[in-house]
Amino acid sequence: MRSEGILIVVSGFSGAGKGTLMKRLVEKYDNYALSISATTRVPRPGEENGREYFFLSREQFEKRIADHALIEYADYCGNYYGTPRDYVERELSLGHDVILEIEIQGALKIKEQYKDALLLFVTTPNAEELRRRLSGRGTETEEVIKKRLRRAAKEAEGIEKYDYIVINDDLETCVKELHGIISAARHAPGRNEEFIEKMRRDLEGE
């Protein structure tokens, strides 16, 4: 039914498991392409240019901003992060569904430019579970956990801007639900204009 891919923006609380979900989704189904962000931050050990991120200098990044080569970008803790337009548009035109993992401001900027983008919000089943997962990492102080929970409370204000909300309780169930939601979106009339037009023409001709 479709020709062009769907642009999927995934946001959610830090600790809700977005990264694992996206990885599993791409592994399990072959229609997805995971977008790679550009950043000016220094690569961490083990990170590879073009795999985790495209690592750019500030000058390179700012040239891309000026060239409108980024769909959205943000300055976070003194480093730029952004979504390269060329990769996204090429993959969409090939009929692949492109997934971006991004926070709410970026998500809304994307929706402005791609009105058919599907905005998904991932959450834990409840707040205690979020706290448990953030603590469970064992690497953070109580102060950092508190700060993340406050940030989550802030992020929760924007949930209604999303098209769908998905609860990540069991990973496999959640991956199936995400895939189901994206598959359903293919049936929107706006994504089937050619089919509808042809049907109309042919029915008039009958």
Place this chain on the structure above:
Amino acid sequence: MRSEGILIVVSGFSGAGKGTLMKRLVEKYDNYALSISATTRVPRPGEENGREYFFLSREQFEKRIADHALIEYADYCGNYYGTPRDYVERELSLGHDVILEIEIQGALKIKEQYKDALLLFVTTPNAEELRRRLSGRGTETEEVIKKRLRRAAKEAEGIEKYDYIVINDDLETCVKELHGIISAARHAPGRNEEFIEKMRRDLEGE
């Protein structure tokens, strides 16, 4: 995630196989309740009151109109057809997803009253297949088939008013798609207001 059921309105071309689809959907999954229409037409041999239709006299039907006991109704070929409100609302409050099979005017009347209703349009893969299915019944004259195709052309004008369009090529595939679309709808923020509110309250408390 949900408490109240989803109201599902199914329309589509005569010959697209709506009836068979609905029957199979209700057989295969246990969350659906099929709404039964009220009508003033005379029962056909084998039809039972409360199974195919609620058979009413014109007086009874008009009293129901006056009492706002019908969500929508239409006068078609001299007989009334309508959707009883009590059954639909009872089933929704029990958390069942209620399916109505209805044409576009009725579908839009329902959307006015139930803004969360899900409007689905069923079509054949193309116009030739629709003609084939209408002819295949073998019971209709060429004139009747032409008339139905013209009606289909008219119905096709309203497809964009529907939330989703489903192609009935293979029955089982189509039933799964319908179920997938309805399952995805449960993830809309508007259907999860309680969950979102609780999450917010609890995050603020953390």
